[in-house]
Amino acid sequence: MSILVLADVHEGQLAGATAHVVAAAKAIGGDIDVLVAGEGVQAAAEEAAKLDGVTKVRVADNAAYAHQLAEPMGGLLVELADDYTHVLASASTTGKNVLPRLAALKDVSQLSDVLAVDSADTFKRPIYAGNAIATVKSDDTLKVITVRTTGFDAVSESGSAPIEAVDVVVENSQSRFVKEELAQSDRPELGGAKVVVSGGRGMGNGENFKLLDGIADKLGAAIGASRAAVDAGFVPNDMQVGQTGKIVAPELYIAVGISGAIQHLAGMKDSKVIVAINKDDEAPIFQVADYGLVGDLFEILPELESKL
Amino acid sequence: MKVLVAVKRVIDYNVKIRVKADHSDVDLTNVKMAMNPFCEIAVEEAVRLKEKGVATEIVVVTVGPKAAQEQLRTALALGADRAIHVETDERAESLAVAKLLAKVVDEEQPGMVILGKQAIDTDNNQTGQMLAALTNLPQGTFASEVAVDDDKVHVTREIDGGLQTVALTLPAIVTTDLRLNEPRYAKLPDIMKAKKKPMDVKTPADYGIEVASRVSLLKVESPAERKGGVKVASVDELIDKLKNEAKVL
Numbered sequence: 001m002s003i004l005v006l007a008d009v010h011e012g013q014l015a016g017a018t019a020h021v022v023a024a025a026k027a028i029g030g031d032i033d034v035l036v037a038g039e040g041v042q043a044a045a046e047e048a049a050k051l052d053g054v055t056k057v058r059v060a061d062n063a064a065y066a067h068q069l070a071e072p073m074g075g076l077l078v079e080l081a082d083d084y085t086h087v088l089a090s091a092s093t094t095g096k097n098v099l100p101r102l103a104a105l106k107d108v109s110q111l112s113d114v115l116a117v118d119s120a121d122t123f124k125r126p127i128y129a130g131n132a133i134a135t136v137k138s139d140d141t142l143k144v145i146t147v148r149t150t151g152f153d154a155v156s157e158s159g160s161a162p163i164e165a166v167d168v169v170v171e172n173s174q175s176r177f178v179k180e181e182l183a184q185s186d187r188p189e190l191g192g193a194k195v196v197v198s199g200g201r202g203m204g205n206g207e208n209f210k211l212l213d214g215i216a217d218k219l220g221a222a223i224g225a226s227r228a229a230v231d232a233g234f235v236p237n238d239m240q241v242g243q244t245g246k247i248v249a250p251e252l253y254i255a256v257g258i259s260g261a262i263q264h265l266a267g268m269k270d271s272k273v274i275v276a277i278n279k280d281d282e283a284p285i286f287q288v289a290d291y292g293l294v295g296d297l298f299e300i301l302p303e304l305e306s307k308l
Numbered sequence: 309m310k311v312l313v314a315v316k317r318v319i320d321y322n323v324k325i326r327v328k329a330d331h332s333d334v335d336l337t338n339v340k341m342a343m344n345p346f347c348e349i350a351v352e353e354a355v356r357l358k359e360k361g362v363a364t365e366i367v368v369v370t371v372g373p374k375a376a377q378e379q380l381r382t383a384l385a386l387g388a389d390r391a392i393h394v395e396t397d398e399r400a401e402s403l404a405v406a407k408l409l410a411k412v413v414d415e416e417q418p419g420m421v422i423l424g425k426q427a428i429d430t431d432n433n434q435t436g437q438m439l440a441a442l443t444n445l446p447q448g449t450f451a452s453e454v455a456v457d458d459d460k461v462h463v464t465r466e467i468d469g470g471l472q473t474v475a476l477t478l479p480a481i482v483t484t485d486l487r488l489n490e491p492r493y494a495k496l497p498d499i500m501k502a503k504k505k506p507m508d509v510k511t512p513a514d515y516g517i518e519v520a521s522r523v524s525l526l527k528v529e530s531p532a533e534r535k536g537g538v539k540v541a542s543v544d545e546l547i548d549k550l551k552n553e554a555k556v557l
Contacts, residue, residue: 010468010469067472069474070437070440070446070447070449071446071447074441092468093449093450093465093466093467093468094467094468096433096437096449096450097437097447097449097450098437099437100402100433100434100435100436100437100438100441101437101438101440101441101447102441103403103434103438103441104403104406104437104438104439104441104442105441105442107403108403108522109401109402109403109521109522109523110402110403110432110434110438111523112431112432112433112434113431122526126431126531127334127429127430127431127528128319128325128334128428128429128431129428129431130531131324131325131530131531132325132327132334132528132529132530132531133528133529133530133531134525134527134528135525135526135527135528135529136523136524136525136526137523137524137526138522138523139522139523139524140522140523173477174445174446174476174477174480175446175447175448175474175475175476175477176474176475176476177472177473177474178462178473178474178475179472179473180467180470180471180472180473181470181471181472182469182470182471183469183470191468195556219557227486230487231486231487236470237452237466237487238466238467238468238469238470243428243431244425244426244485244486246468251556252550252554252556252557262321262322262324263321269531269534272554272556273550273554273556274534274537275546275550281539286537286539287536288534288537289537290534290537290538290554291537291538291539291540291546291549291550291554292537292538292539292540293539293540293541293542293543293546294539300543303543304543304546304547307543307544307547308547308557
């Protein structure tokens with residue numbers, strides 16, 4: 001078996017997600033090649049070469065792949081896929097954007113958001129917002145898979161795989177990158193943080209999210225939000241945790257002023273320890289919380305910050 | 309330009325699903341069904357494009373059982389002009405749906421196709437991208453803003469870490485994210501009028517497409533239950549529990 005892992009690259013750096021996808025590839029077994037595609041991605045390729053279990057790193061460093069637009073990336077993967085039995089990417093917005101194009105061009109199905117590997121052709125994946133887990137078997141000769149990174153522990157950085165260049169260039173006149181507006185943050189990345197503190201509609205307004213800052217600083221936590229908080233305009237949408245936002249599974253998840261709708265639970269119920277702070281003691285979040293504290297968040301949050 | 313919108317009939321998003329006792333699938337008998345929420349957003353966007361004078365005709369299409377005509381009628385009541393129902397009782401995977409939609413695109417030659425980014429039942433997030441690949445058209449996935457400008461469409465996409473804007477040559481495939489718009493409700497007179505709007509019923513065989521699945525569903529289980537937690541009385545007790553019992557601080 002031979003597996004190609006599409007690396008996640010952000011601004012020339014290798015994203016943490018890739019180490020989790022390599023772990024999923026190891027669970028399948030076989031040679032693991034990592035494809036690093038983009039513009040100015042040599043540093044990311046060197047990072048990828050250190051990942052434990054990687055056989056070799058293939059680098060497609062070309063302006064054609066800048067920002068990993070779906071059309072040229074799909075074309076590139078189609079060129080390379082014949083050498084492999086499996087193509088994997090993280091279920092990030094890039095993986096989700098690009099891999100179904102490859103699958104369709106190769107006339108195979110895709111398995112999305114795989115969270116466990118049973119064997120080389122049988123996998124587990126969540127359906128219905130994580131309220132059911134399906135075991136699925138693919139009969140396709142090429143398995144195209146996106147990986148839920150929280151399902152696999154990241155591999156260590158003890159390897160030293162060789163790096164080779166890929167000289168395939170895919171012309172693309174159909175789509176053009178215009179601009180990117182990235183939210184600036186010094187905090188850990190939401191998907192990889194050990195602790196996440198999230199606010200919901202109960203926070204009242206965007207200004208009040210500052211109440212979470214001090215707690216997040218003390219715990220080294222990322223700050224998340226429910227869809228209600230995002231829709232109300234309190235915080236930007238890339239902070240959203242849930243079925244339609246980010247899926248997180250930190251050691252500790254603190255939900256503040258979040259009722260616990262199915263959609264939100266889908267994004268965080270695999271957290272190791274869940275704490276809920278809510279004034280409504282009937283809120284569904286208390287059914288999944290290991291520790292619940294009923295009360296006014298405007299009194300509890302400052303007290304929590306000072307006592308941590 | 310003509311806009312084609314794909315919709316899917318799914319379990320209502322408020323319903324708490326049950327897994328069948330024999331673990332063969334999720335139990336859908338006597339469960340409330342509705343239009344997939346991302347598809348509602350797709351229909352709304354098409355209607356807004358028509359109101360702006362960008363779209364001239366809206367064609368709505370679904371692949372699914374006879375009952376899915378309810379969702380097509382809903383789309384017609386919201387402002388779509390006519391509907392195409394590709395009727396099948398088989399469990400159609402994203403690839404099969406994309407192949408059928410590609411045939412419809414071939415026939416209808418729309419200037420834009422709008423789909424939801426994912427269906428809330430299978431959570432696949434594949435069909436739009438697969439359709440783009442099969443029709444060799446550019447894709448603007450997870451759109452939170454769509455602006456048509458002559459022969460191009462500017463799509464602002466929700467990506468990890470923020471927003472990205474791409475310019476696509478029309479015709480193009482767009483998939484909707486939650487924040488693209490707020491769908492309207494169908495008014496009673498429009499629901500009545502929608503009953504008279506044209507609906508073509510086809511089968512996958514009419515398009516020469518096999519719906520048989522390549523992926524077999526071996527088992528469906530409920531996720532591991534979290535064991536019931538405790539309520540604490542104070543911040544001090546909470547910190548104590550997190551330090552000494554859960555050992556996460």
